[in-house]
Amino acid sequence: MKLRWAAGSPYVRKVMVTAYETGLEPRIERIATDYHAPGSDISAHNPLGKVPALIADDGRIVIDSPVICAYLDTLHKGPKMIPDSGDTRWNALHLEALADGMLDAAIAVQRERGRPEDKRWPDWIDRQWVKFERAMDWLDKNAKLLEGPVTLGQIAIGCALGWIEFRLKDKLGDWDKRWPAVAAWYRKFAERPSMKATVPK
Numbered sequence: 402m403k404l405r406w407a408a409g410s411p412y413v414r415k416v417m418v419t420a421y422e423t424g425l426e427p428r429i430e431r432i433a434t435d436y437h438a439p440g441s442d443i444s445a446h447n448p449l450g451k452v453p454a455l456i457a458d459d460g461r462i463v464i465d466s467p468v469i470c471a472y473l474d475t476l477h478k479g480p481k482m483i484p485d486s487g488d489t490r491w492n493a494l495h496l497e498a499l500a501d502g503m504l505d506a507a508i509a510v511q512r513e514r515g516r517p518e519d520k521r522w523p524d525w526i527d528r529q530w531v532k533f534e535r536a537m538d539w540l541d542k543n544a545k546l547l548e549g550p551v552t553l554g555q556i557a558i559g560c561a562l563g564w565i566e567f568r569l570k571d572k573l574g575d576w577d578k579r580w581p582a583v584a585a586w587y588r589k590f591a592e593r594p595s596m597k598a599t600v601p602k
């Protein structure tokens with residue numbers, strides 16, 4: 402399989418952590434992709450111009466990290482990252498959706514901050530950041546959902562927090578104090594070999 406890959410992308414990282422956790426990593430060839438470059442050929446595999454995109458062994462193209470991870474989960478015989486049924490399934494998918502939404506909001510903040518100062522809209526930054534803060538408040542109260550064998554939900558939350566801590570450290574502040582249950586869980590999760598092998602640089 403080939404993966405349209407970029408080192409700094411948290412969505413790509415989610416796919417790669419899933420690949421490590423399921424033993425599929427050796428089967429994935431990373432194709433480094435500069436999706437911002439004018440004329441980038443990423444649209445040949447994803448008309449939306451986004452990474453990650455997977456080119457499966459049979460030529461099938463799979464886009465969007467939740468779909469790629471679900472696809473990878475069909476290719477191995479070990480414990481499923483998306484459990485087949487019951488509470489664990491819906492908790493995993495719920496956490497993944499929450500994590501992706503946290504990231505979407507955080508990336509919107511980072512993009513807005515990257516504009517020339519006279520083109521920035523502070524209200525937009527606040528509106529996005531509050532989504533992240535509300536999600537973290539909820540997660541801290543429901544941190545027990547992060548317990549148990551590794552799932553795609555945990556992977557997605559781990560990768561989202563890894564990116565936000567890396568890119569928006571100043572906004573995040575002393576988050577170990579504000580969201581202690583999530584922070585404690587994250588510090589431990591970040592020690593997994595799959596997370597260490599994919600640290601954003």
Ligand SMILES: N[C@@H](CCC(=O)N[C@@H](CS)C(=O)NCC(=O)O)C(=O)O
Nearest residue numbers: 410411412436450451452453465466
């Ligand atoms: N929902 C997508 C989001 C992917 C995404 O936004 N990737 C970013 C890199 S972190 C990208 O390729 N952005 C390019 C663009 O939006 O034009 C997923 O989960 O895969």
